[in-house]
Amino acid sequence: MSNISVLLPVSATSDPEDLHRAHRSIIEQTKPPAEVVLVTNQSLARDIETAITDLVKTHSVSRHEHFPDAQGLGGVLQAGLKRCSEPFVARMDADDISEPERFTDQLTVLTETEADIVGSHLAEFRDDPETPERRREVPTSHNEIAEWMPWRCPMNHPTTMFDRKAVLDAGGYRNFPMMEDWDLWARCLAAGLQFRNLDQTLVRAEVNDLVDRRGGLDYAKAEIQMAWELRELDIASRKDTLQHFSLRVPPRLLPQQVREAVYQIFAR
Template sequence: MSGIAVLLPVAATSDTSDLRRAHKSIIEQTASPSEIVLVTNQSLTEDVETAIEDLVNTHSVSRHEHVPDASGLGGVLQAGLKRCSEPFVARMDADDIAEPERFADQQTVLTDTKADVVGSHLAEFHDDPEHPERIREVPITHDEIAEWMSWRCPLNHPTTMFDREAVLSAGGYRDYPMMEDWDLWARCLSAGLRFRNLDKTLVRAQVDDLVDRRGGLDYAQAEFRMAQELRELGISSRRDTIQHLCLRIPPRLLPPRIREGIYQIFAR
């Protein structure tokens, strides 16, 4: 077997056709995963529960872990991560599509280099996955990723694969609303983990209503908390913190249409 686990959180309101499509892209990988862990923490609709049961019953590597005491997405991901048993863990969301070579390419990097976490560029689409509307590009080398960390999340979360033990040793996920991934990567960098992004687009992500979710007072407050954390970890200087607050908080408070224009330009 490959030594790869897939960590796939499923919300109570997940679209079952999207979930099946995401699962299909996982089982059709050129490097097949040893386990697919579908994690939930809420009471599921009948459709979602049936879809999960069907995937588990028809694919021996899939299993469902229900953790009702997990708090928020970070809690769900941490509970799922602890329940993975393979050395490498790939993240996916329930409406993502992984390119067939994704796991093979990323496992090669983790095995053959000093990298502990590897991601890639991300294609975003609204309706048609064959026609993405934008590509979220990320820095490639560890040094570039470390430089970005002080003011912008340098990895596309649903594209990442990482060394399970290394990430757990850095503390793993925690309940950190709207910034679960950036919070994790910042602590991993502070703990000495090494990063890499492949200069490829290995995942397509559905992003309906993305702009609305990325705006508002709650998101601005999350940006402020993240800026404080980066300063406390020694990743950001005072100047970096001021830049972070000035560049990232005002757009969160703008009307959605204007925010959409900014997002189109900067892609995060």
């Protein structure tokens, strides 16, 4: 065991088989976590509720925390983060697969360097985890990550592990639909936290219907909100904000096929 908590949100639409697969990749780590906190804030279908119950019964490190009053993903993650008991917290989603050495490699960075938050590249697959369709690469050094922050989220959220207290002291998660992670990292950067990404692909993520989730008026509004926040935090310059409005907002309103082409080019 280690001094790691895993924070894993489960939604009403999560697939039981995917959840079992994600959980298995956690338990089979070369450095297994001390606890796996499965968090929910919705009423669940019987099959996914049964899957959670089975995991908790079968694995003593796992427990289920339900927060019916938590608002959105940010709200349930913040509530879950407060319930995590270990000093380091690893994020995962219910359809992700962590490579066996992930926790070992990331914990080494957090304990042996000044980094407060560490992530990695992310492989995306649609049907077969063994044949990813693309890889979302991110900058590795703190300075490069800071340079990306004004115009593009520099961390792959489900690959991150971080110092629990440092992130909570920076404000933790908020209800910021579709931008929960970028919002968190921006406030952490403004608070002086140190970032790093390993030059490795430590998580595979299922991304069915990716394009649909990344388009539409709501996503465009979220981009505008994010641009203003980056400006208010003094992370983005006036020029950065104008570029954000002109380069990131319009693609969210494009037809699906065009948006897919744009996504293939810019990969987020």
